[in-house]
Amino acid sequence: MAQRYDIEKTPEGTWDIIDVFTGLPVVEVGVPLIDMPIEEADHLVDLLNSRDREQRDDT
Template identity: 45%
Template structure:
């Protein structure tokens, strides 16, 4: 299996859900909104939320790989 297929099969750390003001990016382990520089990521456009989920999952995956988990 190639590396791209492997990365798609890895568990996600973040996902998005609809909220009253748009979309919330949240930590799937705690169901709490993700925070960037202390700011909860709520009320986002769908495009921004989708991009942020991808970015945060990539960063989490890289962190796990660098720590050997």
């Protein structure tokens, strides 16, 4: 199963979480997941992909 979310480095050296299906930055609870340090982005992308897998498995 393809992973829905990935991280992308910005020109400033921070990281954004991108929805690979749309190419857009992810927004969770009204907060865009952009301009993060790599550790935070890496952790959050793992959580988002895990949640997405569970939701797709339930359908």
